[in-house]
Amino acid sequence: TVGAVALDQAGHVAAATSTGGMTGKRWGRIGDSPIIGAGTYARDGVCAVSATGSGEYFIRETAARQVCDRIAWKGQGVQQAGDDTIKSIGAIGGDGGLIAIDGQGRAAFSMNDLGMYRGAVSSAHPVARTAIF
Amino acid sequence: GPWSLAIHGGAGVIKRGDLTPEKEAAYRAGLDAAMAAGAKVLKAGGSSLDAVEATVRVLEDNPLFNAGKGAVFTAEGKNELDASIMDGKTLKAGAVAGVTRTKNPISLARAVMEQSPHVLLARDGADQFSKEKGLEQVDPSYFRTEERWKQLETWRKNHQAALDPTHLFG
Numbered sequence: 217t218v219g220a221v222a223l224d225q226a227g228h229v230a231a232a233t234s235t236g237g238m239t240g241k242r243w244g245r246i247g248d249s250p251i252i253g254a255g256t257y258a259r260d261g262v263c264a265v266s267a268t269g270s271g272e273y274f275i276r277e278t279a280a281r282q283v284c285d286r287i288a289w290k291g292q293g294v295q296q297a298g299d300d301t302i303k304s305i306g307a308i309g310g311d312g313g314l315i316a317i318d319g320q321g322r323a324a325f326s327m328n329d330l331g332m333y334r335g336a337v338s339s340a341h342p343v344a345r346t347a348i349f
Numbered sequence: 350g351p352w353s354l355a356i357h358g359g360a361g362v363i364k365r366g367d368l369t370p371e372k373e374a375a376y377r378a379g380l381d382a383a384m385a386a387g388a389k390v391l392k393a394g395g396s397s398l399d400a401v402e403a404t405v406r407v408l409e410d411n412p413l414f415n416a417g418k419g420a421v422f423t424a425e426g427k428n429e430l431d432a433s434i435m436d437g438k439t440l441k442a443g444a445v446a447g448v449t450r451t452k453n454p455i456s457l458a459r460a461v462m463e464q465s466p467h468v469l470l471a472r473d474g475a476d477q478f479s480k481e482k483g484l485e486q487v488d489p490s491y492f493r494t495e496e497r498w499k500q501l502e503t504w505r506k507n508h509q510a511a512l513d514p515t516h517l518f519g
Binding site: 258317 | 408417445
């Protein structure tokens, strides 16, 4: 799965996710990637999220929407909201990660897997940074 | 004003010893190329929607990542692709599931958002919509890589997924 979240100069946020799914999937199985609120969610002033992981758990925890609601309803910071959402997924047996930015463009990465291919770049940090482990 | 972009190329059991220095460099180069595409849009004052689509298209075209070219295989040995996109300004969203012939599924998801009254289209209906709206079509074999095919063969041999409750569904 791959994904991107962005804040533009007009202050609008957007999120996108794309995937081949899981190896060996059957019966037309789909995971969280094409489900708004689970794999992808964006709301101006609040956050934009793209998730990657064992879809059934991200769907049941409505992961992408949960991150945004934690920020909007509980006033959590984007990193805490992401970490707590991944914790809730781990609590029911799921694994994976997510990327998020808040309404001001602060980026967060959360995961309970060994690694996630990820990167960030911004007007404040114009040199792109990447990480894997 | 300020702009910001964050991307991912998937999470998983990526152990430090697994990646050769060359492979790691290739992944990082892939991430850098994707960020360069999105940052170019944002620097020029373009929309966050255009930026995330441009970024994901680069990752879909890179066979290292599990999306578009280089996607994993189903149990039947096919590629079935899923994608979604959401505009934080309007809360409009578009998604496709199980598409088999669109070169860049994220652009098809955007077409669903902007050229249909729906949010989610699936399988042969989504493939038909893609053709009707003129998205770039490819033969299903375009998505295939030897590395992903070997992963399917390994999966078929030992069905590890069936033993691991987290991946019970594939």
